[in-house]
Amino acid sequence: MAVSKIILSFAYWASWWYTIKKLTVGRSQAKNIYYQLKLILMYIEDYEINSIKPMQIDFMFASLVQENPNTHRPTSRKYLLDIRNTTIQIFEFARENAGLHISNPARRTIPKNAPKKTRRAITEDELYLIMKTPHRARLAALIMIFAGLRRGELIPLRWTDFDYKKYKVRISKSVEAQNTNKLMVKEGTKTNIEGRVVSIPKELIVEVELARRTSKSEFVCSQMDGSITHYPLGELCGKAFRPI
Template sequence: MEKGIDSESFKYWGELWFRKQQLNFSRSYSLTAKNHLKNINRFIGTQPIGHIKPIDIDNIIIEYAQKNPHTKRPTAKQTLKDMRNIAASVFDYAMENEIIEKNPARGRQIPKRAPQTHRRALTRKEQIWIIKMPHRMRLGALIMMFAGLRRGELIPLTWNDIDFDNLTISVNKSVEKIGNNFVEKPGTKNSKTRIVNITLDLAIELLNAKKTAISKYVCCKIDGSMHTESSWKRAWQSFQCDLNATFGDFQDNSRSKYNPHGVPKMIEKITPHMLRHTYATLLYASGVDVLTASKLLGHADIKTTLDIYTHLQEETMIRSVDKLDTYVSKLFK
């Protein structure tokens, strides 16, 4: 606890809330929460917590929505939501301790026009590239794309976690990055274990890979040890480069890796997040209900899955209207 802080101020209660919740946070989220509190404190940190009104919270949201002081650009909608929710949690904690009666941050609206980034799913062509690309990162990519594991869940995944008889993967651990190393910890991002059903095709790929495996880890370094941050980046970059060299449309450009000017990037970068989002899209396209999808994806809040499904539904509707537009335009010709 920082010395000299007014015991009635928002900053004081923010530090009390953070100290209480810190044991439940991952190291990375602890840093995120600290930064959000620091940004909120710029506006209301010294104010008595009982004097803060909803308009004060609105002013923080509006200020950051217009321009983030760090990036000099409008703040993303999700970041604004996270800031609001952390402020609301601090006020909730003060209410629990009978310091205030109302929560001025609860339910404050985020501007509809705040920038929002939607992760892109891989196209059918890109999915086929992943399936056909011979590379040591291929198997990990297949698991993220067809079982929805996060990168932090894939890295500590062991062969013992895979039940080939029942075609399931037990996602029961994850990693936390400390420096360049990943440290294994029980539970997933949401501190829960989940069982993911896998397709027969993925199971066959896994079973074939297990026959020649040199490590207990399914996706590991060349020497069989668990990936570090740098080894993962190198391996994923190599995978990306091979995809580019194999499937990029080079036409007159040289694709030789010995080209002194390098191989030009002809395909869009593919990330683990995109592979996981592809899994969510495949669940939607296959007619899997939102509750089941939420459990398979390991979302702590079903609203996260609903948001994905709603966005996919809107994209489907737009494509349907485009088809109608094409059909009608032909009638007028």
């Protein structure tokens, strides 16, 4: 009996793969994969999975290098590698579950002209502005800079996480976005379930101690009522750098 085209379509296997995958990863990662899939499906959604050729994958990568349809900018090499990995996994998923004897056309080389996404260090002038400009997110920015905290590690940070005599801070929790207005606190950090302890300069401890004395919350970053902040992570941290 012939297998229907719907069952063999790339979109069919992508949907099944994502349904299972999102149960095994965090919400933020599942969201990232979802947006990767939307891009992939723009190019090969309706093709039978056993008929997709390497040239179609090459065309997808080359097109995304020129312009990401969502951002209207060139897609970075790192994001292309993520898209490539997702595409590879979907083909492998189909092969394992349908017994398809096909090669994996997604195992292609990323175009050499794919731009590399780079990050630069903060300048002395920018650091001076952050330190000297009064702002509600100033302390949050200083903690991220001098303690090396990620945005998701800053949100659940408590005053009791600081060792005011040994100049250290323990990072044992992080948050994950559930939707645009809700953050979920979880044990551990992005790379270590046990967290880590970081040495910090005395100047930062002084800033933290001064802020703690006037705070009515157990959280370093809190809402007006003292509860943990539910600002979207980018919005909260972006506020600290807005004067630059």
